[in-house]
Amino acid sequence: MSASRPQWSGRRGDVRIADLFCGCGGISLGLMETCRALGKRPDYVFACEMMPDYLDVYSRNFDPDYSISEPIEKIFNRDVGARASDKEKEWGKKIGNLTIAVGGPPCQGHSDLNNYTRRSDPRNSLYMKMARFAEIVEPEHVIIENVLGVRHDKNGVFDTTVEALLKLGYSVDTPLVKGEMIGVPQRRHRAFIVASKTKPLHQGYFDSALKAQYVRERSVRWACEDLLDLEQHSPMDVESKLSGVSKERVDWMFENGAYDLPDRFRPSCHRDKDHTYKSVYGRLYWDKPAWTITTGFLVMGQGRFLHPLRRRVITPHEAARLQFFPDFFDFGVQKRGGYAKMIGNAVPAKMAYAVALELLR
Structure with a gap:
């Protein structure tokens, strides 16, 4: 863009x-x-x-x-x-x-x-x-x-x-x-x-x-392919750090070619009761459109925000692209949660x- x-x-x-x-x-x-x-x-x-x-x-x-x-x-x-x-x-x-x-x-x-x-x-x-x-x-x-x-x-x-x-x-x-x-x-x-x-x-x-x-x-690839390994000079491109248990979940999904996390790997609040939140802890598809980008895109457990090819959630820059913000749009310098709220709430x-x-x- x-x-x-x-x-x-x-x-x-x-x-x-x-x-x-x-x-x-x-x-x-x-x-x-x-x-x-x-x-x-x-x-x-x-x-x-x-x-x-x-x-x-x-x-x-x-x-x-x-x-x-x-x-x-x-x-x-x-x-x-x-x-x-x-x-x-x-x-x-x-x-x-x-x-x-x-x-x-x-x-x-x-x-x-x-x-x-x-x-x-x-x-x-x-x-x-x-x-x-x-x-x-x-x-x-x-x-x-x-x-x-x-x-x-x-x-x-x-x-x-x-x-x-x-x-x-x-x-x-x-x-x-x-x-x-x-x-x-x-x-x-x-x-x-x-x-x-x-x-x-x-x-x-x-x-x-x-x-x-x-x-x-248009797919996630169309929007974000050039951002795959972008150097993290801007706070918009800094990756979220995964917790130990989140990293284990991500590793399992990549090693098993999975896009949805089985209930047995989910926290008890999801695992022990019926739920319809299949996309939570989900992985995006590289050659399909993303699902709705929300204010929780920095957190694996709040939606399908795991990157298709990299063992991390999407960055604010990638989320902005998926929300159709061009790179000339100036978000200024924000805390990471600030970027997430602005981008996720936008039309x-x-x-x-x-x-x-x-x-x-």
Whole structure:
């Protein structure tokens, strides 16, 4: 992937962007590439992210006019349909005309990996803040991304947000995007809400646009082959140290050509009860896409993160490649856990690109 930042002529006009819940910037990166493909110039107007480290990385890569490290509900602090507060009016004027608002509200409450608060997490209500932002600022387009489980949220936030956007005069489609179908070297599936005031969207609108971008599946090899034995000059390329018992598990898998660890070698919390976590302690396949990269990719016991050819888990650099981050993206200097959280929580840029390309053309 490219090590140099691309340049844009911007001759076809600016695309003014606001990114709520921006994280380190996966969706905004996708919009950057969309603008480059369409000959437009991205103009990052507003970014909001509670985690200062994430916002710092976002700012160094996109340099937004306004970057706010506080909860979005304290800025857009009333519900959809309510009279605008003074603070909402203030920020509406600051942001001004906007082409597109994007965001991926915190998804842990929706994830099927979360057994405790699945689909009933109070953070799920943040979904409606995207609609409130649209009501106050009136962007031309809105893109909201999340895990598939959001569609079955206990409180119906997905459908409620769609209904709110429709009442605000947007047309809406809710495409399912499968990363491996559009060139992401990872089996990552996400639910999108896409709304527009200028495109006549409807359910199924994006089906043909996404099919037009289908490519042959890209593998871990495609993404990471040149990183196999890279010298560890950057903290992004430093290997995690395996414990003694983890090393024994890794050695057994390589010596037996295995990609899944038998239950008899697992800790008792998995071994002594029924479980469906076959991929935990798993090894990636060299010539297939990776499974979903999560924030636990530095730990063998948190997913299928063992390297296909080397007796170690993948590095942050390799995880970033699998998440479709180009090498020019600047993550700064972080603790290893910081890299894992930023990269694992991000949206692969190609997924945002696949949707935005049709929306902004």
